[in-house]
Amino acid sequence: MYKDYFPLRALSFAVAIGCFMPAISWADELHSAHEVAKPKTPPSDPVMTVTAPDLSPLTVVTNLKTPRQPVPASDGSDYLKTIPGFSQIRNGGTNGDPVFRGMFGSRLRILTNNSEMLGACPARMDAPSSYISPESFDVLTLIKGPETVLWGPGNSAGTLRFDREPPQFDKPGIKGNASLLAASNSRFDENADVSLGSEQGYIRLTGNKSRAGDYKDGNGDRVPSKWDKWNADVAVGWTPDTDSLLELTAGKGNGEARYAGRSMDGSQFERESLGIRFEKSNIGDVFDKFEASAYYNYANHIMDNYSLRSPGSMSAGMSMGSSMDMGSSMAMSGGSSMNMSTPMAMQLDRRTVGGRMMGTWLWQDFQLQSGADMQLNSHRSKGDNGWTKDARFHDYGVFSELTWYTTDKSKTIGGARLDRAIVDNYTGTGEDSRSATLPAGFIRFEHTLSDMPLMLYAGVGYTERFPDYWELFSPTYGPGGSASAFDTVKTEKTTQLDIGAQYSGQRFTGWVSAYMGQVNDFILFRYDPNNARISEADNVDALTLGGETGFSYQLTDRWKTDASLAYSYAQNRDDHKPLPQIPPLEARLGLNWESGKWSSGGLLRLVSAQHRLAENEGNVVGKDFGRSAGFAIFSANVAYKATQHVKLSVGVDNLFDTAYSEHLNLAGNSSFGYSANTPVSEPGRTGWAKINVTF
Template sequence: MRIPLYALLLCSVPFMVHAQSETDSVHHSYTLSTVNYTIAGQRYQKNYTRSRELQQSTDRLLERIPGVTMIRRGNFAMEPTLRGLSAAQINMTIDGMQLFGACTDRMDPISSYVEPNNMERIQLGFSPNGEQHNASVGGGLNFSLKQAQTGAAKVWSGLAGAGYETNASATQTIAALQYSRSRFAISANGVWRRAGNYTAGKGQEINFSQYNKWNLGLSAVYLLKPNQQLRVDYLQDEGYNIGYPALTMDVSFAKAKIGSASYIYTPTGMKLKSWESKVYYNYIDHAMDDTKRPAWQVPIHMDMPGTSQTMGLYSRAKWYYTNHFLEAQFTAYSNRLHAEMTMYPKNAAEMFMLTLPDVQRTVYGIDLKDKIYLGQDWTLSPSLTVNYVQSDIYTELGKETLSSLFTGSLDRKNLIWNAGLNAEKHINGRWTLFGQLSRGARSASAQELYAFYLFNRMDNFDYIGNKDLKQETSVNASLGMSYHQHRLHIQPQLFVYRFSNYIVGQRKQGYSTMTIGASGVKQYVNIPDALLYGGELYATYRPWDKWYIQSTNSISIGQDNAGNALPLIPPFKSINRIEYTPSKYGFYAESISQSRQDRVSTAVYGERASAGFTIFNVGAGRNFAIGKNTLNVHAAVYNILDKQYYEHLDILKLYRPGRNLALNLSLTF
C-alpha cells in the first residue's frame, strides 16, 4: 500500500443496571460490565453478572439501544443505523481504529467483526461531534476492546461458557483466560458460533439463513513504569458458509485480521492526565458466491470477492486546566478497497469486471474538544474536527474501468470540518436540561464516488458512482431534560437534522443494467436538502427494592426536498421490560413493539410499507457459588407467541425468527 503518513444493556439479561457519566449528556457509553447511559451527569448503580451477556451476539446488544435500528439481510451481520442514518453518514470504529467493510452489498458491517467477549464498552454519539473518530453528519459507534489488566486479584482468571438455541439449532461457546502480574498481563478470549436455517413464526423455514463463525481476541500489556505502558492487541474474526436469504448471493467467507500497538502515558500530579498513541493495521477479505443456491435462482453463476486494507495511527492527549477538561487528537489513515466480479455464462467465455475499481482514500484529521465547568450548575463543551481527505484510483485497470463512465481526473481532495457546542444546566438535584447544536460534513464514500454497477436489493436497481458529488452537510440540534429521584428516572430528548447536498440515487436514463432482472440504473446525486427529526424517551422506575421497570422509545421521520419520505427511516419503536431479582435469582418479562410504517416513497426510493408488531420475551437465571467460582445458568424464550413479523428496515420484509428457547451456562473462575 502507498501510504503518505500512513446499552448497553437494554437486552435479555436479568441482572441490571449500572449507568455512569463519562461524557456530556448527549453522548452515551455502554459497557459490558456496566451500562453507561449518560443522563446529564446522574449516576445509577446495580451489580449484576455479565457472563450471560457475553453469549449474546453484538447485533442483539445493539438493537436494544435507544435510537439504534438494525438493517437485516439474514440471520447474521445486521447493519446498525443511528436515527435512520447509515453507511457513510455515520462512523464505526473498533478501539478508535478505522475499518471499512469489503462487501459492496454491505454484508459485513464493522460490528460483524467484533464480539461481546472482545469488548469492554460500546460508545455511542448521535451528533456529528459525538464519540466517533473523524468527521460525519450523524455521529458514530466505537467498540472499545477489553484489555489485559496488570495487578489483578488473581494471577489466573477466566470464564468458559456454552449455549444452545432451539431455533436454527444454534450453538455457541465462549472462553476467556487472563494471566496477570504486577507489570505484565496477557489475556485471550474466543467465541465459536454455528446455526442452521432458522424458522420464522408459524413454522416457516427460512432457507439460506445458516452461518458459522469463530472469533479470537488477544491483549498484552507491559508496564515500562507505573505510569507508562505498552499495549498490543490482536483481533481475528472469521465467518464462513453464511446465508443471506434477502439477497441474491451468499458468502463463502468473511475474514478480518485487526492488529494494533499502543503507548499510554498517565502522569500523576500534572495537568496532563493521559496521552495515548496507537498504530494499527487491518485486512478484511470477503467473498460472495451463489454455488449453494438452486439452479433456477442463478441465471448466471458468478463470484464476487472483495478486500479492504487500512493502515493508520492516532495520538490523543487529555488534560485539565483550571475549569477546563481538554482533549486533542491527531489521526491519519489510508484505506484501499478492491471488489471484482467474474461471471460464468453457459457456453461462453468468462466475463470479468471491477465493481469497486481499486479505490484509495487517505485522511488526516485533527479533533479538539473542551469541557468547561462554569460553576457547579453549567457545563459547556465546544468541539472542532478538521479532516483533509484525498481519494483516487491506484491501478490503471481501475482507471480504465471508470473511463467508460467519466472523463477527466478521478482524484478528489476535500477539506471537511465539523463544529459543535453542547450545554448542560443542573437546575437542582433532580432536574437537568441539556442540548447541543452542531455542524457536520462528510465526503462521499468510495461507493458513491466510484461504484461500477453495484446492485441494490432494496429497490432492485444497479448503481453507478459520481465523481463530482459535493460534500453532504448537516446542521443538527437536540434538546432534552432529565428528571431523577430515588426511584424514578425519566429522560426525553428531541432532535432535528437539516441536510444540504444530501446524497441519494436517482434513475439514469439510457443506461443498460448489468444485473439480470434489475429495474434500471441509478446514479448517486446531490439533492438540495433533506430533513430528519424525531425523539427518544428513556425511563426507569423501581417501585420496590427488588423490582425494576424500564422503557425505551424512539421515532424518526425523514423527507427530502420534494416532500418524499426518505428510505430506511425506522418508525416508532418501544421496548418495555420488568425485572424481579430476589437474592441470587433474576426474572424478567419484555415486550418489543414497532408501529406500522406507511410513510414511504415507493416510486422514488423503491421502499414498501411495513406492518406493525408486538412480540414478548421472558427469561430467568441464577448464580451458583462453587467454591471461589461462580456458575451462571440462564434460560430465555424469545417471541413466545411465535409471531410472524419483520422490522421496517429488514430487506425484502424477511420474517424474523419465531419462538426460540435459549439455554446458557457459564463458569467464572
C-alpha cells in the same frame, strides 16, 4: 467449514479449568450523565437486561458482558438494536447493517479499540459490524449526533466504540469469563476471555465461535439464514507503573453466512487485525495525559451462489436482494451480463491502516483534548488476471475539544476538527482523483439543577462527510444520470440541534434525548422500478428530527420496571416527500424481578406500522418497497446464580410465535422461491439456554 477450529476449543477448555479459580466481579453497567467514564466494579452480579442499558441523554455506556434479551447477539448490529433509536437492515440470521435514527453507513462510525474495520463487499454484505463479536469486548460507548470531534470525520448520526479495558492485577494470577449458549435452530455459541498477569503486565486471550441453522418464522416457514463464524484475539500489555500502558494486539477471524435477501451468500469473511497503543497519565500539573495508537485491519471477502445454495435462474421480476449483489457484481466486472443460474463467485478485499495521537491538558476550570489522526484504506477485486485495485481513500485530520467547568453544576463543551480527504479512482471511469477539506465543530451546554437531581443540556453541531466507497463506486449513475457517481456526488453537510434531560432519583430515573437536523446534499440512492440493477446516487436537501426517551422505576425491593420509546422522522425537502429507510415508532416495556439467587424478566416490544415511504429509493443495501404493518413481540427469561462463579439462564424470544417482518428489510431472493418485494420474515419462537462462568 469452520466447525473444528481447534485454538478456540482449547481456549474454552482452559477457561473451564479456570472456573475453579477465585471469582472476580462483573464490570458494571455504566455510566455518567455528562461524560464517558470507565466502568467500576459493582458489589453484585447484575440482573439480565431486557430493554436497553441505562442511558444518559447523549452518551450511552454499557457493559457488553451483561446477559441480555433477546437471545445474545451474534454480531455488532444484532447487539445495537437493543438500544433505543437503533434498528438494522436484516441480511439473514447474522451480519445485519445497523441504522441509528434512520441514518445508515458511514454516517455512523463504528470503532473497535480505536480502530476501524471496513468491509469489502460493494453491497455491504460484510458491513463493519459483521466483524464484531460483542461479548469479546468490555464496554460499548455511543455518542449521539455530531457532538464530538475526537473520533474521526463525518459522524453525523453518531459514534460507536467497542473497547477492551486493560485487565488490572495487584498480584500474579488469572481471571476471566466464559459462556456457552444453546438455542433453537441448531444455534451454539462458545465465548472465552482469559487474562493472565501481574502488576507488570498481562496476556489476554479472547475467542468465540457462533453457528446456527436456518430459522423458522412465525408461520413455520424456513428462512435461509444459517451462519458459522469464529474470532480469536490476543493482547499483550506492559504496565511498568499504574500510569503507563504499552499494548500490542493481534486477531483473526472467518465465517460464512447464507442470505435469504440476496442473490449471493458470504462464503468467506476473513479478518486480520494488528494494533499497538501507548498511554501515559499523570504526566504533570498541566499536561496530564498522552495517548497514541496505530492499527492494521484487513478484510478478505468471498461471495458466491453455490457454496450455501444451489444456483437457480432469476425471474424477470427480480427481487431487491438479488439486484443489490448483481448490480455490484456487474459494476465490478465492467457491466457484462450475468446468468445467475450458473455458479459464480467474487472475491474482494480491503486494507485499512490508521492511527491517532492525543494529549490532555488540565487547568483549574478547563480540560483540553487535542490531537491528530489519519487513515488510509484501499479496495481491490480479484478476477481471472489477479487482483485489481479500484479505489484508495486518504484522510488526515486535526482536532481539539475543550471542556469549561463554569460552575459546580454547569459546564460548556466545544470542539472543532479539520480533515483533508483524498480519493484515488483506478476504475478507468471518471476523474482519477478528487479531494475536499472537511470542517466540523460543536458546542454544548450542560447544567444540573441545584434543588433536584435533574440535568439539562443543549448543543448544536456541524459536520461535513465525504462520500464513502459505496456511494462513489457502487451506483450505476451519479446525480442527474451522470455517467460517474465518483465525479458528481457531493459531500454531505449536517447541522443538528440536540437537547435532552436526565432525572436520577432514589427509585425513579428518566431521560429524554431529542434532535432536529438540516442535511444539505444528503446522499440518496434511487432505483429503476423496471430494472432494479440500475441505481443512481443523488444529492437532496433533507430535514431530520426525532428522539428517544425512557425511564426505570423500582417498584419494590424485588420488582423493577422500565420502558423506552424511539421515533425518527425525515423529509426530502427537494422532492417534498419522506426520506426512505426510516424505522417506525418503537416502544419497549420491561419488568424485572430479583430475589436471592433467582431473577427473571419480561420484555414487550411494540412497533407501529410505517406508512411514510419513498418507493424505489434507499441506500446501497436496501430500498423502500412497501408499507409495513405493526406488531407486538413478547419475550421472557429466568436466571439462577448457582454459585459465586456460575450463572444459568434460559429464555424464550417471541413467546407467542408471532409472524412478522421489520420495515427495514430486504426482499426475499427468487432463488429461494420468494416473489418480488416479499420481505424477509423475522424468527418465530426461539428458546435458548446459557451458562456464564467468571473466575
